[in-house]
């Protein structure tokens with residue numbers, strides 16, 4: 001077994017590291033280390049190294065490959081920044097997943113007078129020219145070049161680096177947030193996997209990979225992908241524990257959002273009173289509209305709150321970040337940010353005193369990363385997670401439907417079975433929340449693959465000195481858990497992945513995308529739900545096995561036994577383009593679609609709709625559901641048909657879109673009037689046609705180009721538009737919500753058409769949700785068409 005495979009986070013001596021001597025002369029190393037010590041004070045203003053920083057830096061300047069696993073806020077950046085500037089000259093290339101992360105680091109380095117630049121889609125032409133000129137010179141002056149994996153792997157950049165390498169000035173490759181490399185990592189980004197070519201091209205250049213959340217599998221995957229070499233590898237693994245964070249779960253039931261918001265206000269207010277001044281904090285919400293609602297609520301109560309998500313203009317986001325970083329003491333500044341995961345990696349503010357999760361994150365690692373924004377100055381800080389079983393079921397439903405969709409797609413295109421990693425990570429989080437007997441710190445460390453001897457009192461005290469609700473007030477925690485809705489574990493065992501037909505009816509989202517908006521008002525207050533109440537060792541065993549045990553993840557069986565069926569009230573006749581697209585495209589028009597008052601000014605070509613099919617069954621379904629929330633919402637909005645769906649004008653040089661016959665997907669609810677849906681469908685179809693018909697973005701669809709035959713092309717795009725419309729419709733309980741979602745899809749289609757360097761624009765999962773829907777819908781329509789061709 002390779003040495004790195006043996007490394008485990010270990011709490012015995014706190015740290016675990018391998019070090020191998022290299023050919024770098026000792027004298028040179030000593031000189032460089034002295035310089036690092038000096039720069040640590042002079043440039044970075046720190047009095048001493050933290051954790052294993054010194055050893056890591058020593059290994060780096062010795063020319064070794066380095067793998068660093070250290071908790072959030074430990075100071076990983078310094079581990080590559082310091083060696084990069086300690087050497088007399090030469091370039092370090094830093095690969096980072098997020099523009100925001102790069103921006104922050106580059107700005108901070110430049111403030112210190114260090115020649116750092118970023119090369120991304122944001123970089124202006126002039127700056128790009130300067131960077132290229134400098135790197136092509138015989139002795140480049142740039143010391144740190146931040147870039148994305150996509151850009152790094154372009155021919156231009158590789159050629160440029162080849163020149164730097166030839167001149168002997170390519171010092172190292174740094175891969176920050178390296179878990180993105182691994183399919184087992186929660187932020188997996190396919191493009192990262194190409195980074196191994198760096199080693200092929202520049203074999204003498206050392207590589208450093210850093211992450212806060214890597215299980216054994218992830219670690220092995222990273223080392224293997226980057227082709228890091230065993231006999232020149234230094235591994236530094238820090239314990240994951242953040243002893244200064246107080247972890248707490250607040251158990252509630254149902255979706256009483258007012259009660260939860262009030263509770264959050266009380267929590268913040270009490271904290272302010274206790275400290276005698278406001279404190280910085282972040283409240284994470286899965287949904288954008290909840291960020292807005294909550295920040296509005298808190299502002300109305302007198303707190304300096306602001307919303308942060310990808311639905312807000314980036315200039316406004318920059319402003320919010322600035323105001324929050326400045327703290328709320330000044331007029332106009334901000335204390336608390338209500339944010340989606342867009343506000344995540346790269347946020348480095350020392351004095352964040354609390355992190356609240358308004359609802360459940362989608363993965364354990366996400367939770368760990370997000371809580372890791374708190375207390376980076378080492379002072380006590382609080383992390384509160386609001387937990388309801390209804391929410392757990394909702395997220396579980398999303399993830400399982402997404403998994404089913406991936407399986408479908410994989411089967412269709414003959415790709416390997418997708419891993420169940422996301423579902424297992426989420427299960428780990430549910431087990432963590434359900435556990436009221438084990439210290440939260442212990443649970444986190446165990447989840448991340450550490451071995452903890454709970455009989456070792458000294459160790460236990462060092463992990464958690466009454467810094468979690470379970471250790472601080474165990475009785476109260478158990479009492480509070482009684483607030484949760486009751487469970488029916490038999491449902492857990494009986495339902496799940498078996499009923500493919502039913503699952504195929506659910507809305508499907510990619511597991512690694514932000515959850516879609518689901519109107520709170522539609523949520524049930526109690527269900528027969530299937531949560532494993534007997535978490536703790538057993539629950540965690542599975543999570544650990546899933547992420548750290550080195551085993552490839554199981555089997556549909558495990559999914560079957562651990563994935564509950566989403567609660568009935570959330571189940572509408574949902575989007576399933578996979579199944580719906582299997583139906584042959586309908587050419588004959590049953591009932592011509594008539595332009596009504598609300599569609600008279602629609603910028604779409606006339607379409608035809610099968611009212612008899614869709615409408616008829618809808619009427620029956622509405623009758624059946626006469627008392628449901630859906631219908632009530634529909635009643636409220638009946639008659640308000642003014643559309644806010646954006647128009648996409650068709651370029652004059654394109655011929656008008658050919659007419660198609662289409663039968664929109666039926667739904668139980670008629671909350672969105674059919675003519676409005678038809679208009680949306682037309683706009684989406686037109687947008688797809690404009691953006692995709694030249695074939696320029698076919699790489700997004702596994703290289704499949706749209707059919708050249710006009711009739712087939714029209715059919716594919718209409719089917720895709722139908723799926724996208726239904727996707728927007730299914731998740732909307734109100735007209736305005738529907739309009740917003742359709743507009744988001746239209747924007748996503750436009751983004752697809754823009755020439756982008758994906759990672760550069762891809763700053764958060766949340767941002768890409770719509771784009772992914774669009775891509776999936778088109779892919780499925782294409783697959784369906786290809787399958788039909790083959791059959792015929």
Ligand SMILES: Nc1ncnc2c1ncn2[C@@H]1O[C@H](COP(=O)(O)OP(=O)(O)OP(=O)(O)O)[C@@H](O)[C@H]1O
Nearest residue numbers: 046048049050072073074075076077078212346348
């Ligand atoms: N030796 C040190 N002494 C004191 N503070 C330090 C030291 N090294 C780094 N820091 C500070 O620790 C904070 C966290 O650093 P950094 O952002 O590099 O953490 P990280 O490990 O990359 O965290 P994350 O994974 O959450 O991004 C920064 O504010 C940094 O200035």
